[in-house]
Each structure stands twice: as C-alpha cells, then as structure tokens.
Amino acid sequence: MIPPKTSYLRRRLLSFKYSFDGIAAFLSSEPHARIHAAATVVVVALGIYCRLSPTQWIDICIVTGMVWVAEMFNTVVEKIMDHLSPDYHPRVKWIKDVASGAVLIAAIVAAITGAVVFLPMFVN
Ligand SMILES: Nc1ncnc2c1ncn2[C@@H]1O[C@H](COP(=O)(O)OP(=O)(O)OP(=O)(O)O)[C@@H](O)[C@H]1O
Numbered sequence: 001m002i003p004p005k006t007s008y009l010r011r012r013l014l015s016f017k018y019s020f021d022g023i024a025a026f027l028s029s030e031p032h033a034r035i036h037a038a039a040t041v042v043v044v045a046l047g048i049y050c051r052l053s054p055t056q057w058i059d060i061c062i063v064t065g066m067v068w069v070a071e072m073f074n075t076v077v078e079k080i081m082d083h084l085s086p087d088y089h090p091r092v093k094w095i096k097d098v099a100s101g102a103v104l105i106a107a108i109v110a111a112i113t114g115a116v117v118f119l120p121m122f123v124n
Contacts, residue, residue: 066106
C-alpha cells in the first residue's frame with residue numbers, strides 16, 4: 001500500500017512500478033504467459049520480416065494486446081475464485097468458463113487478423 005503522505009509524482013511512479021511487478025508476476029508464474037510471450041516475439045519478428053505497413057502494425061498490436069489483456073484478466077478471475085471458493089461450485093464453473101471464453105474470442109480474432117495480414121504475403 002502507498003503511504004498517504006506520499007507526493008503525487010511518487011504515487012504515480014509507484015503505481016507504474018506495481019503494474020510492472022504484476023506483469024513480471026504473470027510472466028514468471030503462468031506457463032500460458034510464456035507461450036504468449038514467445039508467440040508475440042514470433043509475430044513481431046514476422047512483421048519486421050514482412051515489412052508491415054503502419055496500419056497492419058496497428059491491427060497486429062491491437063489484437064495481440066487484446067489476447068494479453070484477456071489472458072491476464074482470465075488468470076486474475078481464476079485466482080480470485082480459487083481464493084474465495086476453492087471447492088467445486090456450479091457458479092464458479094460459470095464464472096471461470098465465461099472468463100476463459102473471453103480469451104478464446106480474443107485468440108480467434110487475433111488468428112483471423114494474423115491470417116488476413118500475413119497469408120497474402122506468403123500465398124502469392
Ligand atoms: N471451483 C470450481 N468449481 C466448478 N468448476 C471449476 C472449479 N474450478 C475449475 N472449474 C472448471 O474447470 C475449468 C478449468 O479451471 P482451472 O481453474 O483449472 O483453469 P485452468 O485449467 O488453469 O484454465 P486456463 O487453461 O485458462 O489457465 C473451469 O473453466 C471450470 O469449468
């Protein structure tokens with residue numbers, strides 16, 4: 001917790017630090033996160049190799065970011081539910097399944113976008 005008398009600027013800097021701590025915790029504790037990181041590196045390398053246009057880079061950045069955000073929120077939902085309700089409960093199943101469905105939608109949209117951007121460069 002940030003002490004109440006901390007200056008505004010220092011509060012903002014500490015908030016950034018905690019956010020980066022969260023990203024580092026996600027990367028170090030979740031195998032899915034490392035798979036996403038590897039996939040992101042491959043996509044960026046492919047984008048550089050294919051000399052994507054600025055618009056194509058924006059498309060790829062948006063869908064890649066969507067997958068990261070969905071996966072991180074899904075993980076948070078899982079952790080919250082495991083903490084609050086470790087035993088089997090149909091409502092927990094509903095909550096976890098919907099959160100996981102959000103990740104699937106983001107992944108499908110990313111896959112379609114990736115195919116639309118990259119496939120024409122290799123098929124012609
Ligand atoms: N406490 C519970 N009560 C009811 N169903 C649960 C519970 N915990 C898990 N499940 C079911 O098992 C599925 C997987 O949940 P789990 O917490 O193991 O996620 P996971 O396998 O780590 O998911 P991911 O692959 O997204 O990381 C859930 O989507 C849900 O259907």
